[in-house]
Amino acid sequence: MKRFFARNAPAYVFLLPWLIGFFLLALGPILASLYLSFTRYDMVSAPRWIGWGNYEYMFTRDRRFWKALEVTFTYVALAVPARLIMALGVAMLLDKGLRTIGLYRAIFYLPSLLGASIAIAILWRQLFAADGVVNQVLAMVGIQGASWITDPDTSLYTLVVLAMWQFGSPMLIFLAGLRGIPRDLYEAAEIDGTPGWRQFTRITLPLLAPVIFFNLVLQTIDSFKTFSSAFIISNGTGAPADSLLFYTVYLFNEAFKFFRMGYASALAWFLLVIIAAFTAIAFFTSKYWVHYENERD
Amino acid sequence: MAGLTLRNVGKRYGALSIIQGLNLDIRDGEFLVLVGPSGCGKSTLLRMIAGLEDISEGTISIGGKVVNDLPASKRELSMVFQSYALYPHMSVRKNLAFGLQNFKVSRTEVERRVAEAARILQIEPLMDRKPRQLSGGQKQRVAIGRSIVREPQLFLFDEPLSNLDAELRVQMRAELASLYARLGTTMIYVTHDQVEAMTMASRIVVLRGGKIEQLGTPQELYTRPQNLFVAGFIGSPKINMLQTRTTRGSGKTVVSVPGMPDFAIPELPADDQALTLCVRPSSLRVGNGDVTAQGTIRLVEYLGSETLLHIALSSGQVLLATDNGRTPYRMGDPVTIGFDLSDLHYFDSAGQRIEPIQKESQAQ
Numbered sequence: 221m222k223r224f225f226a227r228n229a230p231a232y233v234f235l236l237p238w239l240i241g242f243f244l245l246a247l248g249p250i251l252a253s254l255y256l257s258f259t260r261y262d263m264v265s266a267p268r269w270i271g272w273g274n275y276e277y278m279f280t281r282d283r284r285f286w287k288a289l290e291v292t293f294t295y296v297a298l299a300v301p302a303r304l305i306m307a308l309g310v311a312m313l314l315d316k317g318l319r320t321i322g323l324y325r326a327i328f329y330l331p332s333l334l335g336a337s338i339a340i341a342i343l344w345r346q347l348f349a350a351d352g353v354v355n356q357v358l359a360m361v362g363i364q365g366a367s368w369i370t371d372p373d374t375s376l377y378t379l380v381v382l383a384m385w386q387f388g389s390p391m392l393i394f395l396a397g398l399r400g401i402p403r404d405l406y407e408a409a410e411i412d413g414t415p416g417w418r419q420f421t422r423i424t425l426p427l428l429a430p431v432i433f434f435n436l437v438l439q440t441i442d443s444f445k446t447f448s449s450a451f452i453i454s455n456g457t458g459a460p461a462d463s464l465l466f467y468t469v470y471l472f473n474e475a476f477k478f479f480r481m482g483y484a485s486a487l488a489w490f491l492l493v494i495i496a497a498f499t500a501i502a503f504f505t506s507k508y509w510v511h512y513e514n515e516r517d
Numbered sequence: 518m519a520g521l522t523l524r525n526v527g528k529r530y531g532a533l534s535i536i537q538g539l540n541l542d543i544r545d546g547e548f549l550v551l552v553g554p555s556g557c558g559k560s561t562l563l564r565m566i567a568g569l570e571d572i573s574e575g576t577i578s579i580g581g582k583v584v585n586d587l588p589a590s591k592r593e594l595s596m597v598f599q600s601y602a603l604y605p606h607m608s609v610r611k612n613l614a615f616g617l618q619n620f621k622v623s624r625t626e627v628e629r630r631v632a633e634a635a636r637i638l639q640i641e642p643l644m645d646r647k648p649r650q651l652s653g654g655q656k657q658r659v660a661i662g663r664s665i666v667r668e669p670q671l672f673l674f675d676e677p678l679s680n681l682d683a684e685l686r687v688q689m690r691a692e693l694a695s696l697y698a699r700l701g702t703t704m705i706y707v708t709h710d711q712v713e714a715m716t717m718a719s720r721i722v723v724l725r726g727g728k729i730e731q732l733g734t735p736q737e738l739y740t741r742p743q744n745l746f747v748a749g750f751i752g753s754p755k756i757n758m759l760q761t762r763t764t765r766g767s768g769k770t771v772v773s774v775p776g777m778p779d780f781a782i783p784e785l786p787a788d789d790q791a792l793t794l795c796v797r798p799s800s801l802r803v804g805n806g807d808v809t810a811q812g813t814i815r816l817v818e819y820l821g822s823e824t825l826l827h828i829a830l831s832s833g834q835v836l837l838a839t840d841n842g843r844t845p846y847r848m849g850d851p852v853t854i855g856f857d858l859s860d861l862h863y864f865d866s867a868g869q870r871i872e873p874i875q876k877e878s879q880a881q
Contacts, residue, residue, distance in 0.1 A: 413590030
């Protein structure tokens, strides 16, 4: 044991910052929240053990929990494909070889840098307000725009559009993936008279599948955790009519508005289960649609 | 099958000219090899014929029809790439059938052609494998099979054997030659390997700097290279080049080569002071000849059936000579080397071939 530490001491010294961070800042709160999810805890008095009570309430009596799930699932189902399609489309345009590609890459990445910020969420609220820029533009072509953000029927879609706009990070990954597909394959397809659409579906998509898979998993996780934009646009309430009651917004309100920290912990753990389940499904199904060039047989 | 005509064909990338004013007639059913050093424009020319590169100037005609503005798929040709360009996610069978499915070929016809190509190339047991499960030679066969199923007028090969090991290259070379004999389709083959060019071609085009240096049969290129570049490029081991000073007088032309006694050569049409004389290593021998010189063996390379001797003249110039595999010579041995005047190739100071007048009058 002594020899083990003597031999590996330098490694542990270098690992120390991470180890301290993980054990104090991550593992501690993770385990604490797991414990708290089985308690009633208002952050003032001591937690009181209630067993599965929080989970039972969540699944059987909490109507807003189901609403939050519905909103979040709808958002994930729309925002993830929308963002991935947008990212792939832009990556393909850039891959066609714009001269000042470095500059374009930086420009296209900007929304992703800005997109998660509070300022952009506020800007978004202004854009899609009843008298916002979107409606002013629509009015110029004679269309009476809706009250996008305050109408429960359309509010979620404004956030989907915002998600689409934040395509930078998956776009860069797609671009790297597209660059990795040998040009020869397209030239061979061209000589064989393969139309552009067939080249896309039969060559680009299958060869890009590992990258699509990677982006799909990351973006799904990211979308389930969407918080700041929904919080700002809904004024922190999930309004109008709970149409923006994202799971994370609901969780935040339970924890820091109503001080039901035990219940909020249970909500957080269930979100973890949902994300883990989706990731597991993606990994399980990947063997049917993801082709790896260097796969072992 | 179709012949191919190139008229004043040029290719430029901005100010950079890759190919200039190239004229070439490729006969119907010919196996033409484009050979040259890296950057000579041979692959670019092939890609222009294929329709993968625009033509900056001139015209390319296939079967008498100008194809400059025709897309690659309408030129009725197929191409085998250096990298094989097999679709990694498709089985061999799907790789073979993929191109045909774009041409409204019936399913039974696709199956027939795929089966026929598989039989010709002996890849039937591999049909359900993915490219990653194939060896280099097998991949190459599949790539050729993908070309065959198209039943094109013209086959294009872009250095198809350069990714294979030496043994497989020899084997595939023979298979390609027999495939050509069997199909009889016009084939254009790009390589930088002059052995490939010599062994397979009906005719060879030697390219340098985007220009044709010589066009001819392998025998013509070897026995009558038109310039010093072709003389040096074709033939392995490389031809010996002797820089000379010539003096003329009393009906004789005498040449001085550093490290060799002066000797008379037949009369030449050019009145050039600085000739280059070339002699193939196979024509240079240890022993006597019309011309002899003293040298020292610097290196003996044993190749099995023959031995390559590196012989240094007193001037320091090293000449190559081939001897049989049982050569008695060792490094450091002093030797007399010799060659016959009839084996010499003469080039003027511009590097262009000149023929001795005497030879022609003798021939008549």
